[in-house]
Amino acid sequence: MTLARDVTTRVAELRRHIAALYGDLGRRGLVTWATGNASARVPDADLLVITPLGINPDDITPEGTVVADLHGNVMDAELPPSSDVESHAYVYRHMHQANGIVHTHSTYATAWAVRNESVPCVLTMMANEFGGEIPVGPFSLIGDDSVGRQIVEVLSTHRSPAVLMRNHGVYAIGATPRDAARVAVMCEEAARTVHISRQLGEPVEISRLLVNALHAHHRDISGQPPLPPPTRR
Numbered sequence: 586m587t588l589a590r591d592v593t594t595r596v597a598e599l600r601r602h603i604a605a606l607y608g609d610l611g612r613r614g615l616v617t618w619a620t621g622n623a624s625a626r627v628p629d630a631d632l633l634v635i636t637p638l639g640i641n642p643d644d645i646t647p648e649g650t651v652v653a654d655l656h657g658n659v660m661d662a663e664l665p666p667s668s669d670v671e672s673h674a675y676v677y678r679h680m681h682q683a684n685g686i687v688h689t690h691s692t693y694a695t696a697w698a699v700r701n702e703s704v705p706c707v708l709t710m711m712a713n714e715f716g717g718e719i720p721v722g723p724f725s726l727i728g729d730d731s732v733g734r735q736i737v738e739v740l741s742t743h744r745s746p747a748v749l750m751r752n753h754g755v756y757a758i759g760a761t762p763r764d765a766a767r768v769a770v771m772c773e774e775a776a777r778t779v780h781i782s783r784q785l786g787e788p789v790e791i792s793r794l795l796v797n798a799l800h801a802h803h804r805d806i807s808g809q810p811p812l813p814p815p816t817r818r
């Protein structure tokens with residue numbers, strides 16, 4: 586594959602960034618051995634950079650990441666791509682503000698996914714970050730774009746930038762790969778706290794009005810624009 590020099594530079598930067606970010610997810614305990622993946626859109630190039638198949642975060646290197654097009658076709662790689670490459674590509678094609686995706690099987694969030702239960706919005710940090718509940722998507726087979734289709738479908742009716750895929754794990758979307766990683770960390774934090782709260786009794790809800798006010802205020806002070814609804818193509 587021959588890329589323009591500026592695209593080559595961007596790809597090299599994103600390869601380093603995705604390798605570092607995935608290593609960090611491992612050190613935080615969000616990805617254990619090879620139970621997740623991460624990707625970045627390459628700006629203005631219809632390409633993405635994604636972690637390779639079955640990689641332990643301790644072992645990832647920039648050279649080991651995979652460059653693919655936005656249909657999941659591998660363009661440059663030493664290793665096979667993540668089995669989710671077509672799903673990440675589908676999300677980038679349909680959510681134009683998404684520039685990073687992180688997938689984890691983090692324990693508490695995945696426990697909610699196994700129960701097919703959304704995490705209710707009962708924390709101010711959830712209102713800030715997710716603008717409501719963290720929804721659950723349906724069971725989807727892995728290996729093609731099925732998971733991506735469901736991510737786009739579910740997130741089109743929620744403000745949350747994360748979705749729990751039933752019997753599977755977390756997919757977090759961000760305006761940058763680092764934002765997606767932050768969303769994945771927040772998702773696990775929320776799932777853990779709400780789970781522990783439920784062991785003590787029934788969590789007290791936050792009204793929709795207050796959730797809206799908190800979310801709007803957070804957007805104003807953080808400068809994070811909301812991800813616009815997905816477009817269907």
Ligand SMILES: O=C(CO)[C@@H](O)[C@@H](O)COP(=O)(O)O
Pocket residue numbers: 619620621622636637638639640666667668669688727753754
């Ligand atoms: O969730 C699953 C399998 O259950 C996969 O997405 C996960 O293990 C990561 O797979 P990849 O190593 O990215 O192919």
